[in-house]
Amino acid sequence: MxxxxxxxxxxxxxxxxxxxxxxxxxxxxxxxxxxxxxxxxxxxxxxxxxxxxxxxxxxxxxxxxxxxxxxxxxxxxxxxxxxxxxxxxxxxxxxxxxxxxxxxxxxxxxxxxxxxxxxxxxxxxxxxxxxxxxxxxxxxxxxxxxxxxxxxxRLVSGEWTGTMCLTESHCGTDLGLLKTKAVPQDDGSHTISGTKIFITAGEHDFTDNIVHLVLARLPDAPAGSKGISMFIVPKQRVDRDGNVGARNGVRCGAIEHKMGIHGSATCVLNLDDAQGWLIGEPHKGLAAMFTMMNTARLAVGLQGLGLSDCAYQNALAYSRDRLQMRSLSGAKFPDKPADPIIVHPDVRRMLLTCKALTEGGRLLGYHGASLVDVVAHTPDAEERAQADVLLGFLTPIIKACLTEWGVECTYHALQCFGGHGYIHEHGMEQFARDARITTLYEGTTGIQALDLMGRKIVQQQGAGLRVFLGMIEQFCVDHAGNAAVAEFVAPLRETAALWQQITLQVGKQAMANADEIGAAAYDYLFYSGYVALAYWWARSVAAAETSAHSEAFKAAKRETARFYFARILPRTMTHAAAIASGAGTLMALDGDRFDA
Ligand SMILES: Cc1cc2nc3c(=O)[nH]c(=O)nc-3n(C[C@H](O)[C@H](O)[C@H](O)COP(=O)(O)OP(=O)(O)OC[C@H]3O[C@@H](n4cnc5c(N)ncnc54)[C@H](O)[C@@H]3O)c2cc1C
Structure with missing residues (x-):
């Protein structure tokens, strides 16, 4: 276990x-x-x-x-x-x-x-x-x-829990297609009817009431995503004075049987003339839901991070304990029947990949959270605007990279266990199964990539990217004479400069062909994630050097940073090459020739 x-x-x-x-x-x-x-x-x-x-x-x-x-x-x-x-x-x-x-x-x-x-x-x-x-x-x-x-x-106290009800069977990514209806009533409430699927925590036994936030269409709603409104639909009816009444017309019709997160209830919710209260303005529900989704996207990124870390911890303990074969450079523990597998370069590759992505990813995620605080609390309007644009830019990177790395790390950690990772006993296959959903819900990786490329780069003309590039340059200037990070400054500058070039290149290509945005999006997102991590690793080494931490801690940060720069950061080259190749190779093959 x-x-x-x-x-x-x-x-x-x-x-x-x-x-x-x-x-x-x-x-x-x-x-x-x-x-x-x-x-x-x-x-x-x-x-x-x-x-x-x-x-x-x-x-x-x-x-x-x-x-x-x-x-x-x-x-x-x-x-x-x-x-x-x-x-x-x-x-x-x-x-x-x-x-x-x-x-x-x-x-x-x-x-x-x-x-x-x-x-x-x-x-x-x-x-x-x-x-x-x-x-x-x-x-x-x-x-x-x-x-x-x-x-x-009551949500803040934990007396009740909340849900987010967007998805319907025919609409997941494309919420403009949703059909759930809301009809205004004389008392200011609405009756909501429709079926939502995949609703996390849609029904459970933790609390007496559940506050569902439901997207639905009013009778006069324009078609598409501009005609969506958001409603509060409690499981038990609640009046304006907070009095809890009879059971509302919302009921769980089934729960899903899933690959992982079996303890999380994923529900079909049937809404049948359920009483609901409009939140915010009519037809502006998607914008309101985005407030919720952005918080949730950062939170799902942390799910990937948490699983990476826990899986890594278990793999590390196992790799120190499991005895198999001798080190290629001679026995390291001659008194034992074999060496522990942590002596083998390939096992170290997997462990160090987990360590580098997890500890670097921790800074990526925590930095995002600190920006949430700056946006909400700084009295300085300019600082707020800058933090806001940077947070918007980093949110899809944090969500997609931390979750995809979560999948990668849980698989590496499982692999460290050999066949024992594949069987149920050690719990490693559960990490791998649980991690998989994080790349799907709250917007798939592909949709995060599109958000980054389409909205944060093209529409906002790379405002967030400019702030982040400024942070990188500032670090490089500040540490120009710092021997502790000298080896990281030049490659960091180089990949950051190429980031800027790639961004301009995609922007130019997109003017001629809009498919270029979608074709570049995934690789652009990962290019961005790996540069961001290089920045955080360089900063980690600099911070460790001047901290009161032990020599062992400082050495571990330095050596992991070296591993990251030598063996993981070069992944950016593959992504850059894919971006440079353009949309042609993706779009040339006719859809009906994929099985030709
Ligand atoms: C366990 C679980 C819990 C969930 N919890 C909730 C919840 O609490 N509330 C809720 O409302 N929903 C929830 N969902 C739904 C989840 O958010 C959706 O499944 C997800 O957003 C994807 O939608 P879809 O499954 O309909 O896939 P589709 O939208 O059908 O997408 C299929 C594939 O096409 C790709 N794709 C679609 N459009 C594009 C495009 N324009 N460009 C590039 N690629 C594209 C996607 O990336 C994906 O790979 C949950 C789902 C699961 C499985």
Whole structure:
């Protein structure tokens, strides 16, 4: 069975030594975010996730959720409900939510390590509170005062959980096709009818009520994505004074049987004249949903990160323990019948790939969260605008790269176990199965790539990219004479310069042929992700050198950075070549000749 130990030392290094979180929190006015408070949160979060959530990971996979057709009820795996009660009692639900709605008002950048721990320990369980955070964000930004009073406060306290109901059987990526209908009523409410599928936490036994945020069309709605509105549809009816009434017309029709995250309830929801309340303006639901989706995309990125880390930890322990064959350069443990497999270069390749992508990815994700705090709290309008545009640019990179690397790392970690990774006993195949969904929901990798290339580069004319390139250049200038990072500065500058060239090149090609955007998008996204990680690795080495960390810690950062620059960063060359080849080779073959 797998185990989990929260990587507190590296989390603290990322937050305090590299990102300078303490000074940032002070500057942003988080009076309660002292180092003592933050450290206590990290320690207690580690205890909760290691001792409560991690032990439930396997039972969640083996038993899964069950559905009762007669009642429409869903029962979560043994222990899940009790763990949720502990989570709520521990005050975790409202950690980063505003104080005026009952939250603790702490920075997002401190909620993120907790989120990583939860996902690493038990991804399926983590999906229940995840969607509540998305609903909280949507209500915070778009809800009326009474909706915030009645629904938001109960989401923040954890008394109720939230969902995000977009998908229908004929529409996933293309929400403009959705058919669920909303009809206005005399009392200001609406009746909502339709069928939603794949709804995470759509039904469960954690709480008495569930706050569904549902996308639907009003009778006068224009066709396509401009005609979508968002509604609150509680499982139990709730009036404007917060009184809970009879069961609403929303019912779980089935749960899905999935490749992974068996402990997460993925529901078909049938809405039959359900009472719903409009959030925000009519026909502006997609914009409101995007508030929720952007938060959720960063959060799903962390799911990939958490799984990478947990799988890596288990693979590392196994590789130190498992004895097979002798080292090619002579026995390293002659007193043992064979050497541990960590002596073999190929096993080291897999372990170091996990370490480099996970620790570098941690900075990528935490930096994104710190930008959320800057956008929400800086009094400086220029700083806010810059952070906002950078966050928008980085969000698809964080979501897609951390999740695709999550898939890659969980497979490497499984491979370190050999055949023992493929069987159920060690829990490694569960990581690989669980990781797969993260590249699909909240917008597939292909859709993140399109968002980056189409919206953040072409439409916004690369504004976010310019901010990030500025950060890279600033680092290179600041560390021009720093011997500790000299070996990283030149390659970082080179790949950043090529990034700029590639961006211009795709922009030019796209003017002649719009398919060039879609053809370049995936490779452009990964090119971007690998350069971003090179930046964070160079910064990590610089920060480690001047920190109070041990020599062993500093050496580990330096050697992992060297591995990253030598063996992973060159992946950018493949991506650059693919981009340069243009759309021709992708589009030439006729659709009906694929099986010719
Ligand atoms: C376990 C699970 C939980 C989920 N939870 C929720 C939830 O809580 N709420 C919710 O509303 N939904 C949820 N979903 C739905 C999920 O978000 C969608 O499955 C996902 O967005 C993809 O939509 P689709 O499955 O319809 O695929 P499609 O949209 O049919 O896409 C199929 C393929 O085509 C590609 N594609 C489509 N359009 C383009 C394009 N323009 N350019 C390039 N490629 C394109 C996609 O990348 C994908 O590879 C969940 C799904 C699962 C499996």
């Amino acid at each position: 797998s185990t989990y130990k929260a990587p507190l030392a590296d989390m603290r290094f990322a937050l305090y030594d590299v990102l300078g979180a303490q000074a940032l929190f002070e500057r942003l006015g988080f009076a309660d975010a002292s180092r003592d408070v933050l450290d206590a949160i990290l320690d207690e979060g580690a205890r909760f996730t290691e001792t409560v959530l991690a032990p439930l990971n396997r039972v969640g996979d083996e038993v899964g959720c069950s559905y009762d057709k007669a009642s429409g009820d869903v029962t979560t795996p043994p222990g899940f409900k009790q763990a949720y009660t502990q989570y709520v009692d521990g005050g975790w639900a409202g950690l980063v939510s505003p104080v005026e709605f009952g939250g603790q008002g702490l920075p997002h950048a401190i909620g993120v390590p907790l989120k990583e721990m939860i996902d690493a320990a038990n991804l399926a369980w983590g999906n229940f509170p995840l969607l509540s955070h998305g609903a909280t964000e949507a209500l915070l930004h778009h809800g009326d005062a009474w909706q915030q009073e009645v629904f938001l406060k």
